Amino acid sequence: MARLYPFRALRYDPARVNMEDVVTQPYDKITPAMQQLYYEASPYNLIRIILGKHEPGDTDPQDFLPYGEQAHNVYTRAAETLREWRRDRVLAEEAEPAVYGYSQTYEVPGTGAAAGQTETRERRGFIALGHLYDYADKVVYRHEQTFPKHKSDRLALFKATRAYCEQIYMLYSDPAFTAEKLIFGASGPGKDFSGKIGPDTAPADLAITDEYNVVHRLWKITDPHIINLLLTAMADKKLIIADGHHRYETSVAYAKERSAQLKLPFKQAIPGDEDSSPSVIADGDTRSTLPTPAFPEAAMMMTFVNMDAPGITILPTHRVVHGLPSFSSPDFITKASAFFNIKELTTPDLAALNATPGTAFLAATGDGNYLLTPKPDVIAAALKGISPRQAQLDVVQLHSIILDKLLGLDQDTITRLGNVRYIREPAEATALVASGEADIAFLIKPITLDQLRDISLSGDVMPQKSTDFYPKLLSGLAIYALD
Template sequence: MAILFPFRAWRYNPAAVRLDEVVTQPYDKISPAMQQAYYQSSPYNMVRILLGLPELFDAERGESVYSRAARDFNAWREQGVLIQEKAPCLFAYAQTFKVPGALPGSEVVKERRGFIALGKLHDYADRVVFRHEQTLSKPKSDRLNLLKATRAHFGQIFMLYSDPAGSVEKILYDGNGVPDTQITDEYGVNHRLWRISDAATIRLLTTAMRDKKLIIADGHHRYETALAYAKEHASQQTAAHPAKAETSVNSLPAPPYPEAAVMMTFVNMDSDGLVILPTHRVVHGLASFEPAAFIKSAQQYFTVETLAEANAAAYLNTLQEQTDTAFVVVTPPGSWLLRAKSDAMAKALAEVPERQRPLDLTQLHAVVLDKLLGLDAEKVREQSNLRYLRDAAEAVEQVRRGEADVAFLTRPVSMEQLKEVAFAGEVMPQKSTDFYPKLLSGLTVYALD
């Protein structure tokens, strides 16, 4: 069962900073250009903690991006740039946005509603929290270094729960009035937060969530990092951090020790506000890559259709017209549509769980990347020759600029596919989903000390 806790969040002080100058997209969505822009927007921008820039002579000075992050976080609290809530609370969190990819004049506006709270960390074996995709080595090492240095969580793990009747949202949003925080980000997404400190409402909400199972939508790396850190500290439950997990009439639930929970945003997977975008693959730096030879070898597993040179939007439209597994291959001399041959694919994926065999990304990773290009699971985990891009146009342009050998344009995974795989205890390839929009980092902070 999902166990939730209110918390005394640290938040930016509106008397000290403008919120739109200090919050950021999640760390893994911050490009070098965005990083520079965030740095320039404010000396208190959250990027300085989440994704700091290295400086000259760091090694000689015994400094690092992590030590600077810890120093900045402590200084901002001392200076009143960040201030702490006086009482434990939760936060209703709504995002209104245009769905990307629509043609001009046909935009669709949606609202995604959720709430921010602490969630107890569980091993996947407990079957309370479910993952849906593999993780990568480097991001987990990086996030663990930051967590150890700062002892704080600055962004939320994006969690999905099932509630077809929408009962949790009714507790949160019926009559909640004017938001106490409102901001529009660089993608035009409007973010709104309402503080919920009423003890009766908090108890009602945490009770309503107790029978829920959770799927990680975004934040697998940070979740696994927080879980590993919690296990390191599990034996350190001393008088300084007495167990407080049980509720009583006059108290609110609290984690048994600070590291046992992490900040999460919970969203109903049955709501209309969930949007999943595709994440395209770009392969670069191969020792040798001959497009003609690659296509010839691909014909063992796929029917191959030559496509006229076009822009990314045209390629994606072609993909959307397909009813079976398919993806578009873009190389410098030409582009192709690949559609799986069912018999050949069944043999190639004989060791893959049956429910995953029809998935575009399963076939792309297991057959194309591994068998045809020699990028095995270890190379994919280390990202030595692979980049992941939301922007199909950028993926195509990297190939045409000579910065990549080949790009693979894909379709998004559906919510039904994700649920089926996750609740079966299985995982899809890394970066299988891209939920839009992202949860802003810096809206709330959970400090362990």
């Protein structure tokens, strides 16, 4: 069962800071230029904790130092900064356990004045603690591969700070829209909210517009009755990680480590409660009417979004390949023609790609632009070792056939040499080829929500950067401190 918990969050004091100056995009979406802007925005910007600057003389994390040596690095500075902000009450702990309704209103990328139409969407969810599970427990499911380097970085930061400053983005399915009704006072997607009791008729506790003009709103829910109804409704849900695979797997590993140290069962949610569902807590029970993790490390902060509700946008992540020795566009097209039908285009026009049914890629080179569509029988034979669910995905054919077989870039090579860049904007991808900075760019279609659901729940995984959920969850809206 999926166990969720309310928590007493650490939150910025809006009397001490301008909230828009202290929150950030997720750490893995922050470029060096963004990092500098965050540093300049405020001395209390969260960047100093989640992605601090390296300094000369920095040491390895504490776990890798000889006995008796003291670490001094981005992680120790992050921990000291967090302690200072808590001591000075820049960050203060909430008085009551809560869950937080969270909405994001945004313009869909690719629409707007330049495109001749504007599409605005609102994505709704809620922030709570989620119990940590092994994938084998079949409660939490992944959809993409992860790499050890990213996990070791996040583990070192977490061990130093003992706080979750960022949220995992979790998807679940609920056609009844139970959470939306409880939190937002809605009778369902697209309904008239007038006259409803709940956040839709009350001002948000917090409203922030980020650098992408996304409006983020937060409502604090402390009513134990509503919280227990929400947690009970979520108990039978399967959870799919949308964003945050590395952080999730890092947290599971650390929870197991702590459960062994504390001699507490890793999977136990409420001490002495076999069911652990909020509904089993009887009247007059001396325990809290709100569930808590058996130990702090057994859960982490997550945002839960219903896949059946409107507002979810998945963007494609295009691949740009550089540093190939003696790359030749004609040679590549000749090799590719064994697996794909090739159509030359005058420009790398996404309209041609999007108008092509089924799997297709657009390859942009210095010599020309080409639309590639698969030869089904040839592709099926080449991918016979891959499950049919995966084999039909654009991104899997791109990695397994084009990058690996045709360009000699398997995942180990890509990880070791860094020949592939992952870029959201197609114009940026093709510009790198036009300038000579890259050899070839592959523009692809986005994964659909149904494809992601089928792949995840079947136990399959896609290549890294197969999805780009937009917008990202802001970091710094709430913090789960373990101490």
